Amino acid sequence: MEVAGEPIRVQSLAQSGVTLVPPQYIQPPHHRPKHSSPLSPNTIPVIDLFGSDPARRDSVRDAIGRACSDWGAFHVTGHGIPTDLLRRVKRVGLTFFNATPVAEKLDYSSDPTSSVSEGYGSRMLERDDTVLDWRDYFNHHTLPLSRRNPSRWPHFPADYRAVVAEYADRLGSLASELLGLVSESLGLPTRCIEAAVGEFYQNITISYYPPCPQPELTLGLQEHSDMGAITLLIQDDVGGLDVLKDGEWVRVQPLGDDAILVLLADQTEIITNGKYRSAQHRAITNASRARLSVATFHDPAKAVKISPAPQLLSNAAPRFREVVYGDYVSSWYKGPEGKRNIDALLLES
Numbered sequence: 380m381e382v383a384g385e386p387i388r389v390q391s392l393a394q395s396g397v398t399l400v401p402p403q404y405i406q407p408p409h410h411r412p413k414h415s416s417p418l419s420p421n422t423i424p425v426i427d428l429f430g431s432d433p434a435r436r437d438s439v440r441d442a443i444g445r446a447c448s449d450w451g452a453f454h455v456t457g458h459g460i461p462t463d464l465l466r467r468v469k470r471v472g473l474t475f476f477n478a479t480p481v482a483e484k485l486d487y488s489s490d491p492t493s494s495v496s497e498g499y500g501s502r503m504l505e506r507d508d509t510v511l512d513w514r515d516y517f518n519h520h521t522l523p524l525s526r527r528n529p530s531r532w533p534h535f536p537a538d539y540r541a542v543v544a545e546y547a548d549r550l551g552s553l554a555s556e557l558l559g560l561v562s563e564s565l566g567l568p569t570r571c572i573e574a575a576v577g578e579f580y581q582n583i584t585i586s587y588y589p590p591c592p593q594p595e596l597t598l599g600l601q602e603h604s605d606m607g608a609i610t611l612l613i614q615d616d617v618g619g620l621d622v623l624k625d626g627e628w629v630r631v632q633p634l635g636d637d638a639i640l641v642l643l644a645d646q647t648e649i650i651t652n653g654k655y656r657s658a659q660h661r662a663i664t665n666a667s668r669a670r671l672s673v674a675t676f677h678d679p680a681k682a683v684k685i686s687p688a689p690q691l692l693s694n695a696a697p698r699f700r701e702v703v704y705g706d707y708v709s710s711w712y713k714g715p716e717g718k719r720n721i722d723a724l725l726l727e728s
C-alpha cells in the first residue's frame with residue numbers, strides 16, 4: 380500500500396488519531412478475536428532448565444517432551460540468558476519505534492516485495508484477499524555471521540547494534556540446547572534435529588503493535604505457525620499472543636522479564652514425523668497500550684532438504700514428503716487461506 384510514494388506504517392496510522400480502522404485491516408468475521416468471551420483458563424507449561432544442571436537433565440527432558448506433544452509451545456526459565464540482556468533488547472527495540480523520527484525510521488525500510496527482507500516494515504497487500512496486520516516490525520539477519528551486517532540496523536540508541544548482536548549469539552546457543560532436549564525426548568540422538576536443520580539461519584523480528592481503535596475487528600498478526608525449526612520469543616507485560624490448543628485460543632500470559640517462550644515450528648514437525656506439531660499462534664490488538672515482542676527464528680538454509688528422521692521410520696510410515704526448505708518458504712506466501720502450510724506435504728496414510 381503506498382500513499383504519495385511512502386509506505387504506510389501502522390504506528391503512523393494509529394498516531395493520526397483514526398477512530399475507524401481502514402478496510403484493509405478488517406478481518407473477516409471468522410478470524411476476528413472474541414474479546415467478549417472469557418479467556419481459556421489453560422496456561423502453557425513453564426519449564427525450569429536449572430541452568431543445564433546435568434543432574435536434572437532427565438526430568439527437564441521429560442517435561443519438554445510432554446510440553447511438545449501437548450502444546451508445541453512452552454515457557455523456559457533458568458536458561459542462563461541474563462535477565463538484563465532480555466530487558467535491554469526490548470528497550471532498544473522500543474526506543475527505535477518510539478523515539479526515532481519517522482523519516483529516520485523509513486531510511487531503514489525493508490524491501491516491500493519480500494516478506495523476509497531485512498529492515499523496517501509492515502505487511503503489504505500481497506493478494507486481493509489478504510488482510511493487513513496491525514503491526515510494524517524490524518527484521519534483522521543475525522546468523523550465520525556472513526549474513527550479519529549491523530550497519531543495516533538502527534544506529535540509535537547507541538547500544539542497539541551491540542545488544543542485538545549479543546542477544547542473537549546467546550539465543551542461537553539456547554536454540555541448539557533446546558533442540559538437543561527435544562531430540563532426546565523422542566529417543567533420538569541429541570544432535571539429530573539440529574543436524575537435519577544444518578547451520579542455523581537466524582532472524583530476529585522485533586514487532587511493535589500500536590494501540591488499535593477497533594481491536595475486535597483486527598489482528599496484530601494473523602494466525603500462522605512459524606516456518607523454520609524453533610522460535611524463541613520474549614514479550615513485554617501488555618499481553619496479546621495466543622496459542623491454539625485443541626481448537627481453542629489460549630493467551631500466553633507475560634511471565635516477567637526472565638521467561639522465554641519456545642514455539643516449535645514446521646520443520647521440527649516434519650523431522651519428528653508429526654510426533655510434535657508446530658504451534659499455531661496469532662497476536663491480537665488492544666485499544667490502550669502498544670505491545671512489543673522479540674521473536675528469534677532458527678531456520679534451515681534455503682537449499683537444505685528436510686524430511687522425517689530415519690530413526691522414526693523403523694516402525695512408522697513417513698507422514699511428510701521431503702521438501703527443499705526454500706521451496707517451502709516460497710509456498711507459504713502463496714498458500715491457500717485457512718489451510719496449514721505444512722498440509723501440502725502430507726503423504727496419504
Ligand SMILES: O=C(O)CCC(=O)C(=O)O
Nearest residue numbers: 584586605620662672674
Ligand atoms: O508478537 C508476537 O507475540 C508474535 C510474533 C510472531 O508470531 C512472529 O513474528 O512470527
Ligand SMILES: [Fe+2]
Nearest residue numbers: 603604605660
Ligand atoms: Fe510467529
